[in-house]
Amino acid sequence: MHQLLNADDGGQTVLERVTDWGLIGLVLLNAGAVVLESVKSWDRRYHPVFASIELVSVFIFTLEYVLRVWSSAEDRRYRRPWLGRLRFVLSPLALIDLLSILPFYLSFGLFDLRILRVVRLFRVLKVARYVRALHVIGKVIRRKRAELLVTLGVLGLMLLMVSSLMYTIESEAQPDKFGSIPDTMWWGVATLTTVGYGDVFPITPAGKLLSSVIAVLGLGLFAIPTGILASGFSEQLHEQHAADAAFSYCPHCGHKL
Amino acid sequence: MHQLLNADDGGQTVLERVTDWGLIGLVLLNAGAVVLESVKSWDRRYHPVFASIELVSVFIFTLEYVLRVWSSAEDRRYRRPWLGRLRFVLSPLALIDLLSILPFYLSFGLFDLRILRVVRLFRVLKVARYVRALHVIGKVIRRKRAELLVTLGVLGLMLLMVSSLMYTIESEAQPDKFGSIPDTMWWGVATLTTVGYGDVFPITPAGKLLSSVIAVLGLGLFAIPTGILASGFSEQLHEQHAADAAFSYCPHCGHKL
Amino acid sequence: MHQLLNADDGGQTVLERVTDWGLIGLVLLNAGAVVLESVKSWDRRYHPVFASIELVSVFIFTLEYVLRVWSSAEDRRYRRPWLGRLRFVLSPLALIDLLSILPFYLSFGLFDLRILRVVRLFRVLKVARYVRALHVIGKVIRRKRAELLVTLGVLGLMLLMVSSLMYTIESEAQPDKFGSIPDTMWWGVATLTTVGYGDVFPITPAGKLLSSVIAVLGLGLFAIPTGILASGFSEQLHEQHAADAAFSYCPHCGHKL
Amino acid sequence: MHQLLNADDGGQTVLERVTDWGLIGLVLLNAGAVVLESVKSWDRRYHPVFASIELVSVFIFTLEYVLRVWSSAEDRRYRRPWLGRLRFVLSPLALIDLLSILPFYLSFGLFDLRILRVVRLFRVLKVARYVRALHVIGKVIRRKRAELLVTLGVLGLMLLMVSSLMYTIESEAQPDKFGSIPDTMWWGVATLTTVGYGDVFPITPAGKLLSSVIAVLGLGLFAIPTGILASGFSEQLHEQHAADAAFSYCPHCGHKL
CATH class of the missing domain: 1.20.120.350 (Voltage-gated potassium channels. Chain C)
Incomplete structure (x- = not known):
């Protein structure tokens, strides 16, 4: 504990x-x-x-x-x-x-x-x-701030361009679901994060091709923040563990040394 | 074997x-x-x-x-x-x-x-x-207990807050699916884990925006336990491999040394 | 900044x-x-x-x-x-x-x-x-070009063979959804990337079995580019950080050294 | 090339x-x-x-x-x-x-x-x-054989037990979808791999709770093979790179040394 x-x-x-x-x-x-x-x-x-x-x-x-x-x-x-x-x-x-x-x-x-x-x-x-854990999360985010901002920015840019492309391709076939770029972004997020609720998906061959390419390429990019957070977390816990070990207790009286 | x-x-x-x-x-x-x-x-x-x-x-x-x-x-x-x-x-x-x-x-x-x-x-x-494998899994979980508890706690907290926010936003538009916080949690888990069955999803613009933000940010957080387990597993197998190598067999009689 | x-x-x-x-x-x-x-x-x-x-x-x-x-x-x-x-x-x-x-x-x-x-x-x-970030992404992709091409090629090969197998199994039961190999590839991408929109899925027992095996095995293969990109990214940022540290500013006049 | x-x-x-x-x-x-x-x-x-x-x-x-x-x-x-x-x-x-x-x-x-x-x-x-890449994949799988078998075995065991539990909980509410343990396994794979087609999902509160717990915990376990393959791949490519560098060409005549 x-x-x-x-x-x-x-x-x-x-x-x-x-x-x-x-x-x-x-x-x-x-x-x-x-x-x-x-x-x-x-x-x-x-x-x-x-x-x-x-x-x-x-x-x-x-x-x-x-x-x-x-x-x-x-x-x-x-x-x-x-x-x-x-x-x-x-x-x-x-x-x-x-x-x-x-x-x-x-x-x-x-x-x-x-x-x-x-x-x-x-x-x-x-x-x-x-709860110390929340401090750890906070420190990890601060430590990896630059990397996270970079990737989030790139992901946002990618989402923007992918959704505008998909909007051009699919808006005629499905005007209710791909009727505007913001609407299409809902599809973009569902695909890039692989959530895939199934309420919105392309039906034209060109749309399916674009969707496939994006799902594959997007998987890689969207996993980068994951990797950054995971490595930041393990570094942080490792350092803290080392600090805990250095800051030990007296075996006789139980007081901090 | x-x-x-x-x-x-x-x-x-x-x-x-x-x-x-x-x-x-x-x-x-x-x-x-x-x-x-x-x-x-x-x-x-x-x-x-x-x-x-x-x-x-x-x-x-x-x-x-x-x-x-x-x-x-x-x-x-x-x-x-x-x-x-x-x-x-x-x-x-x-x-x-x-x-x-x-x-x-x-x-x-x-x-x-x-x-x-x-x-x-x-x-x-x-x-x-x-099966030795189950011992390995057990050891990995024990070895990474602290980290896993921390992240599971944070994930639980996040799920709670995200679901309560979504409940406030969507419960009026879809009272049958987002009718209470526990009901909304079913959506929360499906989104954060990217399972996305497709039985529950937001239909209001605000709900879709929140869902998008959560899917992206949640991906990162939910992947942390994965990273912890994977590294724990590789450390454990590495150590065991080293131990197996140290505990070798005599090349002449085949007995353990 | x-x-x-x-x-x-x-x-x-x-x-x-x-x-x-x-x-x-x-x-x-x-x-x-x-x-x-x-x-x-x-x-x-x-x-x-x-x-x-x-x-x-x-x-x-x-x-x-x-x-x-x-x-x-x-x-x-x-x-x-x-x-x-x-x-x-x-x-x-x-x-x-x-x-x-x-x-x-x-x-x-x-x-x-x-x-x-x-x-x-x-x-x-x-x-x-x-935006420097885009330069970083570009460098990471160039640095890991060989690995990425290799895995993308293998993934493409896998998608081709898996889809042709599934086409043989399911095309009779669902001729509208698995009617040709290109059509079946839409299912293949949705399954291998775990997007799973839910518009196409096997209904025959043999199709479900193949789909299950592919989802599990494919998860591993499709995550390799992710791992490559993530490690490339962290290496690149690490080197840049080191370069930034080496290329420091004078504490007295604020000029670059 | x-x-x-x-x-x-x-x-x-x-x-x-x-x-x-x-x-x-x-x-x-x-x-x-x-x-x-x-x-x-x-x-x-x-x-x-x-x-x-x-x-x-x-x-x-x-x-x-x-x-x-x-x-x-x-x-x-x-x-x-x-x-x-x-x-x-x-x-x-x-x-x-x-x-x-x-x-x-x-x-x-x-x-x-x-x-x-x-x-x-x-x-x-x-x-x-x-294609050299296929040799690489082959070597990676051989190199990490033991770890992969261990995790696949554990995942199989987990799938078996989780599906049998879900069968007990849901088979009465949805006898057409959770009517037997093999049928329920189709849900189990879709959930553990986070594909989530959306054709099968629990509707009872107990089923939803079990599904949530499994999606979260399973995410961690199912990602282990991913991590193993990714690390094996990077090790293999690293070694090969080192071998390629050692086996270099004469700068004068262009012949192998």
Whole structure:
């Protein structure tokens, strides 16, 4: 577990650990509630349960948020009383905390309720504070930023040109499905990613030929980001493993060395 | 074959080898019988044959199980007469052996017959005792446990959020297919894994845009476990190869060194 | 940005940079216009806007082209007054520049208008001058040319033989979909690339068996170009990174060393 | 081209080269003829052309075969007059040569004509003699034999168990599509390889859940052979490249060193 979670840090008191695990549990309970609430039959039967979970969660998360903002001044990074707190409020993790309680308060106003209910699911991002994995993903993406941007750009260019070609070829035979370049892009994505739902496919011989060439060539190009991410991930985990090994524990007292 | 099977071990007598290969053959015969029995026309015509195979197999597997439990006390690991045998009974391979005969005896009771008939197919796991490959897979998964858990967790999180977003966008246009978040997850899995059966796909422009972004970005993330497993596999086989080479045979007498 | 674009070169004046970024912007505006113009409802409402963008773009791109050809004589590579300019006109980047204005002038003649309108989208290739990424892709493909040709050839051979086999098996059961080898190849590509639109699939047991074997074995073969491209890409970026690091900037004056 | 073809060998006379390239051309012409002949409308119109190509090809290939068998005795490997020739006839390349003329002679007998016509397409395998790439693929598969067998075995086992589970879950809801374990395997292959034609998919919640889990987990396992083949391919090409470099040409006279 040590490799996956930050919550298991060595220097925590028992109370801190209980609080952390309690909050993680509450976040997961919330995620489950949002998912089940979206099923009509469950919502009809257990509406009071879901409403109570919501009420209690918002109360606890609000309390958590206030305390976090208040105590942020003790953190080295946000030491100045007001400006420091403001900077903490604008940090990504604090914004997630805010976003997970704001919809509730906004729902008393004039906003559309249904969207707000689903936005609640973004509360699951609160676990980002505890899950090391998300930090790893973030670092991998930052580390391979240049390569990923390059390939995404090339893929976008390719999609654009392929879709415009296909539009020229197929729009007459199937004006409802290949009627414009944006419409044809829906086919392009389905083919290049090999999802192939089957709602849109060429029927003319020329369209089928182009589709075949694109599927084969596209497979190669679309797999490049995959390769980049995979290698970045393995490098990152390898480095972290080495760092973990270097930063070891005393065999006698169990303290960090 | 030496690389694939444990059955070919150097230190076995001819009788042991014959028994091992006989049991492997019986397991494969059983697998074939279960598969063919599920085809109605075959079952109608050859029912007595399948029933005989079942009867003989259960008899032999029961005998094997009893003998294995009895003789387990001679193994160093389970030396104590009763407690050792109990510990052997609870070991994974012994549990598989038990599971492959238990359904037959339970079917005399009040349990649903059809499920029991299929559970019989899990007898194929009995070959795990002889097939080194399954040990390799097991070791690879254990070796890459942390990375796999991390990515599976992230993928689960991503699936959850993507499905909830899609639910908000598409549930009005297609209430029968995107009617709840769990329903929408079926679309999410089909898209992220690029299976794309074609039974569920977005029809609104916003839904198509989200689906496209997810298919492209998801391809990268969903391929990470693949990369991890592939590299783990090649590392494992490489190490084993090195170990095999180090543990060589005398060129004069053919004995292990 | 330095890693992605050539436009950011150190030795440029402010005017040069403004021109470069202006041209990139114009190219992207053009791409957007072509895409939106293909949507009927947009075209009806904003036709004058699209026409104006076209007119202004062609004017500027023509001016750019004339100036580039004129000034090419100052480039070391094309120093001779007329022969040098001719050689510049035939270089790939200059041909793209020519292709992005030619359709406009041809549309006054007797050519089909619709195709010319889409050919305009190939103007996006003008950004190739500024985007380093396309150079990288080009280098990767050149570097792995031999491997890619080998695998593409093998894949083509495999597709040919698999489709002819499937044609023999399925053409009687589904004469409309597997009626000839070229028709069956459409199934072959959809299966080997795992796109699987779902418009063509075998229904006979023998066809399903062949399709299954091909899907599994083909997965492996079709992924080889992917692996080759991915490794070529990572090697290329690695080398470039090393070259960038070696070709560093003076910490005092900011000039290249 | 040197890297792709064996035909370009240094020690060949002009006549040998012309013969080799002529035979390659004839093989490709034959492949094209078989493919086009399968299209009814082409066959009706150009039947005499296809028949002539067939006749001439069989004549030349028969001549080639007789000459090859006759002259094989001069090869070091098949030196003995009769036994050597017999051993040559049984070598893989000679068998392909025989298979590409035999169907023609058999079609005068009582065999089904349509299958024989398609078997002719296997003549394309005659290019194996000249295309180095096929040797490379062969070597890669031999080099990674053990790993490939292991994973294919595990995948087969997984497919068997997954299909039997799905059969238990879905056979009642969709008896026409999941009516027996072999039928369900068609779904299993489509899902595990992510082809997803869309003709068979689960409709019960339990079936969808199982399908989702399998698609995700299966993706990882099914990609292992891919990874093995890709790495084997790159190793093989790397070694060959090194060998080519070591076996270089004299800079003065152009002869091999």
